[in-house]
Amino acid sequence: MEFFLDEKKISGFNESTFIKNCASDTLIMDLSENMIVDSIFLCNEKTEFLFKKNKLFIPIHHFTNNYFNVKIFYNGSPKIAKNPPWKGGFVYERDNSNMHWVGVACQNDGASLWWPTIDDVSDEPDSLSVEMVVIEPYFLVSNGRLDSIVQLNNSRRKFCWSVSNPINNYNVTFNIANYVHFSDSLKTTYGKLDLDYYVLPSNLNKAKNHFSQVKPMLSFFETKFGPFPFYEDGYKLVETSYLGMEHQSCISYGNQYKNGYLGLHPENIDFDFIIIHETAHEWWGNSLSMINHKDMWIHESFATYAEALYVEEFYGYQEMLNYLNYQKVKIKNKQPIISSNHKTTDIYYKGTWVLHTLRSVLNNDRTWFSILLNLQLEFKHKIVTTNDITKYIENLSGLNLESFFFQYLFNSDLPVFDYFFDENEDGMQLHYRWTSSDDDFSMPLLVTVYESNFNWIYPTKDWKSTPVYIKPDKFKVAENLFLLETNLIK
Ligand SMILES: [Zn+2]
Incomplete structure (x- = not known):
């Protein structure tokens, strides 16, 4: 694919290899209808197609091979992002030297806004090669490894990147700017992880200092979540004009070298939210x-x-x-x-x-x-x-968590902890129950039965009671540890 930055246009082709494992007559691919499709080749033979309402219909009924490939030549001006990364599209900005600074964010809109694909997250290509052409002096950063840079005529360069792992199509990205590059590596128990950073020239020193939080973070995540999932493709942060996006092995970084979320953060926390959050997405x-x-x-x-x-x-x-x-x-x-x-x-x-x-x-x-x-x-x-x-969580925990997940994932309201106190000959009694969308909801809870001591109680939908050795106004539910509503019935 070639980028024409001043014209805000692209032109090129996408080639996909499919396994035909059903008797379908037609391959249906997604592509935004504001793009122009020149021609389509099925296993190197030009084929008919229909392009209607953002869908490409390609006849494959005559095709008996298990594997087939489709090459789609297309061009056009992909939609421009209104509010990246949430309202996505191409992002055209300039750096402080008025040089182009271009990228894409399409998680919510779908990758078909700029390339022919199947916009369905239930399947992923097992690997990917990206060959993209842009005029000098611009540098183009995409996912995975940079295999080569090929010099072409008219001061153009082709950047060849490859991804050797499965990848969501919305994670496929490119970044074009007058980038400078620095690199590092992290020795781990699993091997050597390459770290690459592409930033604007004016931010090089700032970035070298700011990105020092990457290595301890990656080491920590590996202790909790296991090995970084894409050693073959490496870890990258690429400076973008928008806040950020978890583009696989090519994380978009736009937090402007500030702490928290663009400098807004809870007190005493001096980490960069975007680096932590987007890197966690490499696993999750x-x-x-x-x-x-x-x-x-x-x-x-x-x-x-x-x-x-x-x-x-x-x-x-x-x-x-x-x-x-x-x-x-x-x-x-x-x-x-x-x-x-x-x-x-x-x-x-x-x-x-x-x-x-x-x-x-x-x-x-x-x-x-x-x-x-x-x-x-x-x-x-x-x-x-x-x-x-x-x-999987239920199996490993050994607990029946059906009502827990039903309540918290499939209902909008929170479980309500109803309670009241009364006093009888045995002393002060706490009466309690859960009210929730799910009748079967029961979740143990920590409350103060004794002075300043939290103890477990086991509320269900039916009223229960327990003696408490504390004045009602000192009673506490451990709301730092549980997401719930409390309702003191008076
Ligand atoms: Zn996220």
Whole structure:
């Protein structure tokens, strides 16, 4: 593919190899209809096609081979992003020397806004080669390894990158700028991980200092989530004009070398949110990937929770609780986490609290961290359903968590802890129950039965009672550890 930066145009081809494992007559691929398709070749033979309503219909009925390849020549001006990375498209910016600075973000819109593909996250190509041409002096960074740079006529250069692992199509990306490059490596128990950084020239020194948090972060994530999932492709941060995106082995970094989220962050936390969050996606999202957009909590809840674990590791347990409480205020409870149309950020912030609550319910960190690690090992480079994840957690924990996941993932409201006190001849009594969307919901809970001591109680939908040795106004529910609503009945 060649980029014409001034004209905001691209021209080139995409070649895909498919396995024909069903008796389908037609291959249907996605491509934005504002692009122009010149011609299509099926195993090197020009073929008829129909291009209608963002779909390419390519007849394959005459084709008997198990493998076939499709080469699609196309060109045009891909849609320009309105608010990247959320409202995606091509991102055309200039650096402070007025040089082009171009990229793409298309997770929500689909990769077909710029290349012919099948916009369905339930399948991924097993590998990928990218050959992209741009005029000098621009440097083009894509996913995976840079195999070669080929000098072409008229001061053009072809950048050849290759990815040797499965990749979501929305993770396929390019970045064009007057980039400067520096590199490093991390020696781990699994080998040598190459680290490459591409930044604007004016930010080189800043980046060298700021990106020093990458190595301890990667080492920590490997202890919790297992080996970095893409050693063959390496780890990269590439400076972008938009905030960030977890582009596989080519993370878009646009946090402007600030701490927290663009300099806004809870007190005492001096890490860069984008580096931590997007890197966590290499495990949660890029290696272990959702089968459907409604299951996106699998990517975002775990990546957001990884931030909290990072805080626990580098700043301590209490700071982790503070960080989680900073995330908690963003929870909306307006729609279930499992949804075909995510209107709030609950897949991030409520999701991280569902995981934090689950850790409290398990009450055994060895089990909890072994679940996180084993999820990664079991589902490395695999596409999973929500059910795959929840059943796997149930199996490893040995607990029946059906009502837990049903309540927190498939309902919008929180379970309500109803309680009141009365006094009889045996002293002060606490009466309590759960009210929730799921009649079967039961979750153990920590409350103060004795002065300043938290003890377990086991509420269900039916009223229960227990003696308490504390004045009602001193009574506390461990709301730092559980996501719930409390309702004191008076
Ligand atoms: Zn994310």
